[in-house]
Amino acid sequence: MNFVILDLEWNGTYSRRLKGFMNEIIEFGAVKVDDGLRVVDTFDALVRPQVGKKISGKIKTLTNITNEELADGLQFMQAMSRFRKWMGEAVLMTWGTSDILALIENSRYFCGSERIPFLRQYVDLQNYCEQMLHYDDTKQMGLSTSAQLLGINEADIAHHRAMDDSMLSLRCLRKLYKKETLLPFIQNAGTDAFYEKITFKTMIICDLSNPLIKRSDMMFHCESCGRRAFREGEWQLKNKSYRAGFFCRHCGSRFVGRVQFKLKYDGLVVKKCVLPCKEEDKSLPENTAELPARITRFKRAARPLL
Numbered sequence: 001m002n003f004v005i006l007d008l009e010w011n012g013t014y015s016r017r018l019k020g021f022m023n024e025i026i027e028f029g030a031v032k033v034d035d036g037l038r039v040v041d042t043f044d045a046l047v048r049p050q051v052g053k054k055i056s057g058k059i060k061t062l063t064n065i066t067n068e069e070l071a072d073g074l075q076f077m078q079a080m081s082r083f084r085k086w087m088g089e090a091v092l093m094t095w096g097t098s099d100i101l102a103l104i105e106n107s108r109y110f111c112g113s114e115r116i117p118f119l120r121q122y123v124d125l126q127n128y129c130e131q132m133l134h135y136d137d138t139k140q141m142g143l144s145t146s147a148q149l150l151g152i153n154e155a156d157i158a159h160h161r162a163m164d165d166s167m168l169s170l171r172c173l174r175k176l177y178k179k180e181t182l183l184p185f186i187q188n189a190g191t192d193a194f195y196e197k198i199t200f201k202t203m204i205i206c207d208l209s210n211p212l213i214k215r216s217d218m219m220f221h222c223e224s225c226g227r228r229a230f231r232e233g234e235w236q237l238k239n240k241s242y243r244a245g246f247f248c249r250h251c252g253s254r255f256v257g258r259v260q261f262k263l264k265y266d267g268l269v270v271k272k273c274v275l276p277c278k279e280e281d282k283s284l285p286e287n288t289a290e291l292p293a294r295i296t297r298f299k300r301a302a303r304p305l306l
């Protein structure tokens with residue numbers, strides 16, 4: 001079994017046809033490895049932008065790609081076709097799903113296709129590495145963060161160049177790779193369900209009358225004695241989460257209960273946390289206030305109906 005680690009660079013540009021912004025792919029970089037993660041081959045291609053004729057200054061600085069270099073690049077469909085032949089039957093890997101979303105967006109724009117022809121089996125390397133490192137599951141681990149956590153020397157890596165980022169992803173994978181732990185992460189990417197899941201946009205529910213919310217989601221227990229606490233005052237919506245004061249009749253303690261509802265493809269994720277009253281009074285920004293509190297987070301298994 002071979003694996004291909006793909007990384008893309010893109011330029012955010014306005015499309016008159018779409019009447020909106022799109023991420024136009026300007027570079028493919030990939031490395032092919034065998035199942036011992038030995039490099040078999042590499043692939044590199046610049047793509048000539050057709051929607052945004054020139055790349056933005058930000059992308060130019062970030063990638064060091066110039067408009068002159070891009071002028072000699074392939075057309076998107078040519079790059080896709082070469083990549084497809086080069087990739088063969090390999091399992092595709094990307095760091096996070098945003099490269100796959102960009103491929104879907106560009107395929108739809110340039111050839112009206114909703115499917116990526118070479119995508120049959122897929123691994124989200126970011127997810128694999130997060131799980132292997134037991135990374136905080138409320139956060140996403142960037143490639144650089146992962147490399148730092150794994151003690152990887154990045155001195156020779158040009159960040160935000162497709163080939164170098166795919167090589168860096170490979171170095172991270174090498175530190176954590178065990179064949180038997182990777183196998184469950186290989187997804188069948190040839191199904192409608194795969195595309196539905198990957199294109200699903202997480203929503204935050206800001207309406208307490210939503211039928212997915214259960215009464216028990218809004219209940220809080222006292223941190224000191226474990227008994228059910230009573231709400232004092234109304235729920236308030238702040239920073240896309242609900243908060244209210246609670247009082248424990250048993251031990252007299254007061255706290256603020258906070259709950260947030262995220263609707264993901266797999267179901268509703270309820271994140272609850274208890275904040276000390278004092279912290280709340282200072283109205284700290286969301287992330288700072290989260291630090292001293294214990295967070296409970298659970299996922300409801302059932303697929304919600306929208």
Ligand SMILES: [Zn+2]
Nearest residue numbers: 222225248251
């Ligand atoms: Zn109590």
